[in-house]
């Protein structure tokens with residue numbers, strides 16, 4: 081090893097007598113003990129400042145080194161500053177700041193090589209910026225500085241002072257200190273890695289929470305129809321309370337979306353939103369999912385497990401498909417709603433929770449009560465604030481807004497710029513959407529992904545023909561509303577329009593003897609448009625073109 085600076089800073093053996101073999105052996109043992117202690121320390125804790133000062137104290141105690149400092153370099157500020165020091169006052173520490181290349185420390189930093197100054201009083205490059213050594217000339221002090229490296233890059237400097245007269249060669253000091261510095265480097269690296277990882281995780285959690293909040297704010301519920309506005313108002317009112325809300329409506333009308341909106345607009349927004357689908361699990365599993373179980377409660381219960389009620393403490397529990405909850409569990413649920421406490425399956429200890437309940441179902445609960453499969457008392461407990469989500473076909477004015485919303489969403493997700501023509505939108509307005517908003521959303525996602533053009537035409541839609549005489553999975557509205565929905569004027573006029581079109585197509589096909597190109601000409605449309613309408617009216621098979 082050689083010094084990149086001048087000769088005065090090289091670590092020529094001190095002018096001390098050669099140590100005896102015995103001395104050398106003692107020293108080896110000491111060195112090893114020192115290194116062992118330091119590596120033990122670094123393995124035990126990630127507290128950087130604490131570790132570094134402990135290292136200096138060990139060096140001091142075992143190796144008799146005097147003052148010691150550990151400096152770390154901040155590349156953003158081009159500043160090498162003292163992180164920990166032994167034998168210095170806080171003011172002295174704050175004065176110890178250097179740029180790369182500046183003075184001895186700056187040079188060690190710049191070149192990544194150790195330096196020794198046998199007598200700092202005689203060294204012009206020694207800046208003595210900390211002014212911690214009193215009158216330099218009164219004592220003969222040697223100063224050793226070694227680079228702290230991580231993977232070849234110098235990240236700081238380790239320094240020690242040593243009295244000139246001590247009978248050890250600097251070379252040996254440098255060797256030990258280099259090992260110590262590399263241990264420090266690994267420690268710093270690990271600590272920074274952990275800090276970065278922790279910060280990354282925190283950041284991730286923050287942005288996830290933000291995303292969740294954005295997603296389920298009521299603002300992200302699309303729809304400006306009268307019916308939806310009434311719902312927004314109801315939701316805003318109940319959000320602030322902990323009142324139980326019962327959301328009803330056909331599948332795909334947005335019950336879950338609203339349940340989340342209620343949670344994220346409530347004072348519990350910072351707490352958990354926990355969902356459980358009561359129709360998805362057999363009774364015994366559902367029970368332990370809801371209330372948890374104690375270890376050994378049943379075969380396979382190898383550990384105590386918290387149920388969704390406990391997980392939702394201080395938050396909201398969304399009981400989806402509540403109409404499908406088995407009778408036994410209805411009784412248990414009722415008790416929890418009344419007493420706000422329960423026992424885990426196989427347990428005796430009572431668990432108290434603070435949970436807001438939002439339940440949802442597409443079932444006709446009144447009919448279920450009449451049939452004896454839903455408890456009336458539970459129904460009243462749940463039905464504190466009932467909210468009915470109308471099917472999409474009863475609020476067609478929301479279709480354009482929803483279409484825009486989902487186009488924007490899936491265009492962004494798929495990096496596309498698909499738009500929809502007025503005529504295609506008209507088709508969508510005419511369609512009954514038995515799967516409600518979910519069906520609309522899925523259709524648009526498919527269109528955005530599959531469409532080769534930028535513009536969606538009516539023939540791209542491929543909407544299924546509305547089933548004769550009604551809709552899939554009818555909403556469980558009171559009888560009055562039900563009869564109204566079946567005979568809405570728009571539904572009636574639409575079906576007669578469709579009938580007329582179908583009739584015209586059949587006529588044209590008959591006239592053209594089944595030749596589609598000719599039939600299209602008769603109708604004044606393109607063969608492609610005709611093909612689409614044939615599919616739409618499901619009359620393809622009865623009129624194969626003659627070859």
Ligand SMILES: Nc1ncnc2c1ncn2[C@@H]1O[C@H](COP(=O)(O)OP(=O)(O)O)[C@@H](O)[C@H]1O
Pocket residue numbers: 300301302303329330331332333334335336337338485517518521
């Ligand atoms: N008013 C709405 N605005 C925006 N998206 C909606 C709306 N209603 C439903 N959706 C979307 O439609 C899909 C189905 O809604 P969901 O809440 O799961 O319905 P449900 O629980 O009633 O079956 C979800 O992707 C949801 O985000």
Ligand SMILES: [Mg+2]
Pocket residue numbers: 332335336400
């Ligand atoms: Mg649902």
